[in-house]
Amino acid sequence: MDVPENVETYLAGQPEPKQSDLRTLHALMLAEFPDCRQWFTDGTNSEGKVVANPSIGYGVYTITYANGSSREFYRIGLSANASGISVYVLGLDDKTYLARTYGDLIGKAHLTGYCIRFKRLSDIHLETLQAAIRHGMTVDHTD
Template sequence: MDIRKEIIGYLESLPQQKRKEIETLDNYIRELLPDCELWFLDGKDSDGKTVSNPSIGYGTQTLRYQKGKSKKFYQIGISANARGISIYIMGLKDRTYLSKKYSQDLPKASITGYCIKFKTLMDIDIVALKRALVDGINCF
């Protein structure tokens, strides 16, 4: 199936408010990465078992693992979850960077090494979130 159609199907499956917020984030990211490769991960493993929430990805990077393996993956990802929205900023070398730089600007968000989670866009400073996205894009 065409990735754009998969993304549209995913968006249509979301509750209306969450769909609007994911679409808003999608627009922000597409403005930052207008010609990027799109990804859609349905959250299922090779056996069809659900192992994560579906996610939309933007851009391409090569993830390198300790034992020498590597794989292509997205730079930025967004996903709806039961409690809100997760934004994944992949490829940052310093796993403490996001939390050190954005914890004060995004106090209602939970920030880990590569993920910013929040309940709703109304809870966060969108300008700070856009800066974090730009940081993730510029790390390549």
């Protein structure tokens, strides 16, 4: 199965209203960044063990590890979780940036160094979420 098929299967498997919220976010990503690389990760590691929730990814940057190895990964991730939706903004050097910049504006969401988690789209200010995503998709990542 290719990435768009995996994404559609993943979205179709989500219960409502989470499915509609995820579809809205996915459509917004594709509308704003139509040429970005799309990813789908099923949440399993190389041994097939579940280590994370499945995620849809957008964009690309290179992660460089302390041992000098590197790999490509997505910049923005979208994932359902037990209590709602997580939007991952990866590769930010300043782990306080999301909370400091968007925390007072976004509404009912929990922000960490790289994650914006909320129950429903209706709980948050969508334009603020989109600003955080735009930043993550366009900032120069320096690992």
